Amino acid sequence: MSKQAKVLSEQEVKQVLAMIATNRHAERNRAIFMLSYLAGLRAIEIASLRVSDIAVDDKVQDRIVLNKTQTKGNDARVIFVSDKLRKELKSYLESITVRVDSQPLFFGQKGSFSRHSICMLLGRIYEQAGIKGASSHSGRRTFATTLADKGIGIRVIQRLMGHSHISTTAQYVDVRDSQLEQAVQLI
Template identity: 45%
Template sequence: MRIGEIAALTIGDVRDLDGRAVSVINLSRHQTKGSKSRRVFISAELQKLLNQYLATISDLSDSRAFIRSSRTGSHFSNVSLSLRFKAIYAQAGIKTSSHSGRRTFATRLNAAGIGMRTIQNALGHANIQTTALYCDVSDDQLANAVNVI
């Protein structure tokens, strides 16, 4: 997900009627870049983590911001959330930006043999050429490619 999509999430976006984390987040056109609604599929591992996080939130009103400022109780701005991600990376000893997670996600899917159209849809890109720019190719992938023939 893009940083702006994460910042726009509400409790109702990530929680089902039983109070558990959803397996698919349905983003409205107002929450996405390009004003086009899309679905984001959630891995089983992330669902577990989301359930743990949901258990720690005191106000579970569906309209409340999922990730919210402790000072204001409302949504973070894209810039503020991006800076938070950067600080988390820095604490882990990783010097990078919040956006690099999307690039790594795309590159790893590509390396695992996932098709470019699937990666395009997972990232919410309108243009497959944008997706291709996100996918770095390793020397191992190149060596494996020529040995397929």
């Protein structure tokens, strides 16, 4: 990663969600953003999701199992779904009028989304929300940094992000002044 995507502040996340709420495809766009922000999914992983990957008999699962064709690097991985994300996905599923388990989870007028279209969509969302420097990777970096802020160890974050090397994960985590202040108070 050369130029790092912006890590979003809590206020910027609120701006994004407020802007999405005004959008014609609010439920879909909110679910796409939340998969990036609350689970750290890559654009390629979001684009590859099928209804059956997240729900069985209309029940959103607590884990999403991605096979090697759905991920970067051809490594299968498990995504753990928080209660908050489960609620978001349930809301999105309820908004889909015609649903087939084998169909892509996200689609637009031209059919299912590609990795590129997810990147473009997230970029537009950030631009419309007035956030400079944000890209499709911003939700993912915010996910990693937020976990680190809450004291989650780098090895756990590495597994959640689906990275092979801890050095890759370290590049995703921003060190904030609040973390530095808390660290010195521990001594």
